[in-house]
Amino acid sequence: MLAGAARPRMPASAARSRLVEPLSGETRLMLRAAQLYYRLNLTQDQVGERLGVSRFKVGRLLDRALRESAVRIEIVHPAARLVELEDELTDRFGLGGAVVVDVASTGSEQDDELLARERVAGAAAVHLASLQPTGAIGVSWGRTMLEVAAHLRPGWTAATEIVQLNGATSQSARPTRAHEIVERFGATSGAAIRLMAAPAIVGTPGLRDALEQDPSVGETLAAARAAQTAVFSMGVLGPESVHVASGYLGATDLAALGEAGAVGDILGRFVTRAGGIALPSLDRRTIGLPLEELRAKTLTVGVVAGAGRGPIALAALRVGCVRVLVTDEATASWVLDHA
């Protein structure tokens, strides 16, 4: 028998086979290269040797694998998302930096609030230390700032003076504990301290001006102005606000602020979603550093934590008075989603 007979009857499947590509040899090679290179950590040279191709070809195969995403490089660390949020915040708002912390949920809403404040404050204290601020540092008060103070480690800064940025004295049952905050900032650093002996908000603009001009308050205010660094937290508007608890704001003021679109306060100054002063009449009765002056500082660290703090965080960013933001993941996400 000889070759060359007429083509014999063959199954129809021969034609079909063109449709289902059986995986090209080139792709096979690419995957083998990827396995050897990424899994076994061989060099491209070694891969080439095993596969019988030049190292250049291996390089090109790996390149293709990456471009066609046959190989995926993923950052799987649980904290990666936080770092991403930090970078996005920094970019989007032109910040000098951002710290976003992860807050494990406890199940209880109240516990979450406490935990968030605690973790964020801790991070703020650590970050603050890493920034090595010098000269005078201005600080605000509030529950968050109290936590920040509690987390400061001795010797965290070489700053020479700690200055209270806004009024805080109170006769109410719920004191502001602003002096504790300032004292701890001073005690942990060896810096001198300067308190602001005045309420946060007084009854009339006239009294405000009189107090601010009196040396007892005026000198601190001048120091607050001169400080190149400021650390502050932000408050939300609502019946649970420290300003209400401390007796500065009554129901009337609250209602007016709500109507004016206030979302919270920075150094006792209530601002709207867009970052403007919500109620100028109230602002003129507020004692402490104005926001324009806060904005002018070299380094400002804004600390904000807890559910519902998104709007005031965003407002603060819009005011432009935050150079470094320290917050929790939920707030960071909210801000980026609503910016």
Added chain:
Amino acid sequence: MLAGAARPRMPASAARSRLVEPLSGETRLMLRAAQLYYRLNLTQDQVGERLGVSRFKVGRLLDRALRESAVRIEIVHPAARLVELEDELTDRFGLGGAVVVDVASTGSEQDDELLARERVAGAAAVHLASLQPTGAIGVSWGRTMLEVAAHLRPGWTAATEIVQLNGATSQSARPTRAHEIVERFGATSGAAIRLMAAPAIVGTPGLRDALEQDPSVGETLAAARAAQTAVFSMGVLGPESVHVASGYLGATDLAALGEAGAVGDILGRFVTRAGGIALPSLDRRTIGLPLEELRAKTLTVGVVAGAGRGPIALAALRVGCVRVLVTDEATASWVLDHA
């Protein structure tokens, strides 16, 4: 007021903070480096510049990220698994190579069987061509080999002769079509062909010997022995076997084989799970190249596809008569799981 006052009363949370590590700055840095390096494709130098650290440190951070698997490199191509199976088969059985094809499931068991055979046969034809066999090529017969033949492309080899490896003539209603296979192998390559004019299995060892010594069969058998390359498929034992359909095996033989632990056949020779001849008495009645001689060849390509072919594939590997295995994913997995 002065600094240095006794440490004020502070919330208990300060102590708690030691427990919940707020994500160390080093880790943060590592993740930022990973993002910049892997996502943005900066060089380590550029990453270092942005992060304010030396390129050495960046390298070490990335190293750590990889070691702590904060970064995962994954090969996601759907065919990656196949390549992995190929490598594993090659390693585990010391093969010269393996081709594993992916068979999309159709839902119907029968269609799957056909599709698997078709795809595997196609892959075998392509791979065979890439191996560029020369001289004489021995071939077996069967449904799978028929498909392989159908997929051969003209000019696929420069071989000079195609030789049938084992007997196949049949008077039954279901012919073996062995001549079609050999003819197509020849027609697509321009090689001469040599058929084996004898049944696969005859009634007595005496007749087998007589036939093998007669020039009509003997010359082909000698050529089969001399060929340096062989291509063959494997059959399963069971009522649907081609040997039954072609009338070589009766119910008695089938039962005896089953009892002897046969799992299938290679060139008409039935073997056990472990790779031994299942029924020597039957083997002495089988016409064609013995397995020892198949094993001695330079290049042998075994093609096996379809559900339930795992045991015979494994047996063939254990016999050591397969240098290159071409099969489907299911069979490859089965073999590796049961080896």
Added chain:
DNA sequence: CGCGAGCATGCTCAAATGTGCAGTCCAGTG
């Protein structure tokens, strides 16, 4: 207070990798 172990840092040098370029092959075309 001095000492040394352990560790992180940055350096030099070599290895590994990417890039631009020139040569080659091949399919399609006039």
Added chain:
DNA sequence: CACTGGACTGCACATTTGAGCATGCTCGCG
């Protein structure tokens, strides 16, 4: 059949990365 454009290959060279090593720093211990 010659030609041409495009894809692919391997090479020389520049860049990037890794490895080993000396230095300096911290921290605990005597």
